[in-house]
Amino acid sequence: MEVTEETVARAATGDLFDPLGVTWTRVSPKLAAARLTVTAISLLPFLAATVLLAVLVDAAWLWVFPAAVAALGLWIGLLVPRQVGALAYAERADDLLVRRGILFRQLVVVPYGRMQYVDVTAGPLARRFGIASVQLHTASPSTTASIEGLPPQEAARLRDRLASRGEARLAGL
Template identity: 80%
Template sequence: MTDVTQPDAPADLFDPLGVDWTPVSPRLASARLIVTAIWMGPLLLAGVALAALTQVAWLWSFPALVLALVVWITVLVPRQVRAMRYAERADDLLVRRGIMFRQLVVVPYGRMQYVDVTAGPLARKLGIASVQLHTASPATTATIDGLPPQEAARLRDRLASRGEARLAGL
């Protein structure tokens, strides 16, 4: 009887051995919470105003539901941001995210077509940017949100040069 287990197999599917993960900026959580407040604040105020003006008791369930959702998002978003990480390896880029539903995206440098760096007004105010990698397959595009602008520029340049080097060999 032979042992079919592999001693070099990673202990966790989403945490390969020997990978140094780089976390995203915690300011991403602030950006997402501000967007939540912008959307949920008016809903909460409208629900409270409607319930108070009509004096119908069951209408208070709507603002209570919105408030419960805001509390849930406030607890969940920082945990989600802490779970987001990326790693550069010799031949590919790894992007990991998720708490309950985990995702690990592996993008070989030779498959990259171009790299985008974006930052909206709120992201610029908070000092963060996003890097998006595009490949020939739309299913394998990877996005890294919440990077400091200097890191986003460094990563963009490094990924572009690595992608060109890998494509030159084809």
């Protein structure tokens, strides 16, 4: 990659997570709905139990617990769509970029020649929401990357494309 003044300026501003010339593909917003459904399924029993306890004991201070559970649910409800909006991937000529995170940002670069295999998975909830996940495996366990929340057709296309690019790059070694 050629180092230009724009590259140096971008690096100086600290934007390490948006390389020049990269077109990012965002994941499906259905991922947010799936994650919020899991949150609701997890928090509703706690909310019901704390409300029941507050009603049965009839002590005003016990309403702090249902309020805390509701506040946690509200916080997660505001945070999850932003987290999903920060998930993106980009295919370049020699590697795949995966970006995630709001506060703690992460950019994973996986060279096609290092990929060993590509998984596509979709559990019952993911299938219900019409999404799937693509996971890339390399020789190093710390270099695996996953892209959640892809429409099934895009996940299949990406799997096939990454596998063929990986085989082509590996064959040249």
